[in-house]
Amino acid sequence: MCMIVFWLDSSLAQLMMTVVVIIQKLLEIFT
Structure with missing residues (x-):
């Protein structure tokens, strides 16, 4: 929950980067 609150306090751009x-890490696993 704390991490979610931290994300909400941060900008949307930072959330998108996360x-x-x-997604990139998941692609590395499946390829």
């Missing part, structure tokens, strides 16, 4: 990093 999502992109997670």
Whole structure:
């Protein structure tokens, strides 16, 4: 929960960057 609150306090751009990093890591696992 604390991490979610931290994300909400941060800008949307930073949240998008986090999502992109997670997607890239998932792609590395499946390829």
